[in-house]
Amino acid sequence: MKPWLTRAAQEVIVPHRLIMIAVAIGIIIWAALAMRWHWIPRYADLAVQGIWRTLWLLALSCAIGFAMAVPLGLAQAAGPRALAIPARAFCTVIRGTPLLLQLWLIYFGLGSLFPQFPWIRESELWPYLRQAWPYALLALSLSFAGYEGEVMRGAFRSVPAGQLEAARAMGMGRFAIFRRIWFPQALQRALPTLGGETVLQLKATPLVATITVIDIYAVASRVRQDTFIIYEPLLLLALIYMIIAGLIALGFKLLEQRFNRGMIG
């Protein structure tokens, strides 16, 4: 057996844990037999679509948000005041107001503003702007950018100045320093925080259901409204989110191991 496997086995095989696992399995069997699950086949297709929509909203908003967070963090850590102050204000406003409010401001506010301009209605983008998901994606991305801008600010600051000076002494240009020295080290320092923040972002995605985006949460609400079954869809939903959160945590752990190769400590 592999060493980590035996260690894991040793941790689990303790009398009180075995009893707790037995109780947990008992509860799961009871739930499977005694609760009402007959609605699952009817909503399975919709649920798969919902999970898919949750996942791509999460992935895209994290990617866009992180792409915005890097300049936001850089501006605050090392930029001139003219850039640092607006970046800091953006992060403070995003972090100081609830995401639900931002989402509704963007969806209802922009959504009521855009149709007033004929040139927007005639543009190629209009078919997309009439749907809800672009507003959801925008709000989620801005929110992620605000929180991560703050994280990246700390990460950029924590890279020792000597490293940057050494790179400059080696004759690297500004861009090369950023790409080869500054950014990789900042990212390595930020990765554990980013993993936690991605799970928080996952937990924020169900809010998009309030602006008519049909994610997995919206599917579960629909089951509740259609069948008047309350607990079963919610419990299944909680399980789905826990599995996704576990996979995100695992993914970041592997990523961290990769990044930490060849690093001291």
Add this chain to the structure above:
Amino acid sequence: MFDWLFALWPGLQTSAELLSLQPPGWGGNLLRGALASLQIALGAFALGLVIGTFGALGKLNGGPVMRDLLAVYTVVVRAVPELILILILYYAGTDLLNQVLRAMGQRPVEISGVAAGIAVLGIVQGAYATEVLRGAIQSVPRGQLEAARAFGMGPVQTFRRVTFPAMLPLALPGLSNLWLIATKDTALLAIVGFAELTLETRQAAGSTRAYFTFFLAAGALYLVMTLVSGRIFGWIEARYRRGQAAQ
């Protein structure tokens, strides 16, 4: 007084009228909502602190079963969206309470929104507070606790006179973060229909169609709450760090 400003920017005058505190304006509703949000945030934060203190002590000093159960609690709460926890706890809590009341021969009751909101958000906050306080308690040097025991202090006295004051400055940054999360999480209660700031704002915006005015005004109110409380926490932290070595 603001006439010159309204002349420059006509839209501002309508906004000011919409936000005025007297009934044709909706400012009073917004402020009432903000007060309700603040009330729930305070209650939830306090409940979270109580749960967190016991959770942290249980995780550090409890038996193996207690520790595993607390681990399940913190992991589940931190992995499942607050919105879903609110719905589950809200429905399950009402159901359980009414079943107990029925068993005791009482008539079922409607749970008040404030009580349910405080209970649900408090349970969520408790999970995060457990982790914050556990980290802070763990970083109190063992020698100090051993010295307290050597002086003949009991466990309660040690906690009150040594552990608590020593861990407070370490816990405050995390707790201040939790308080900010509590104020923002109250917005989620809008979805279960509780009239806090976000829902009041949406109703005002929906009936006047002045979305930007009201959402921006509510954003400003939230921002004032978070910035002011940030100042207060900074002040408390500075006060409790007095006489401690700089980190």
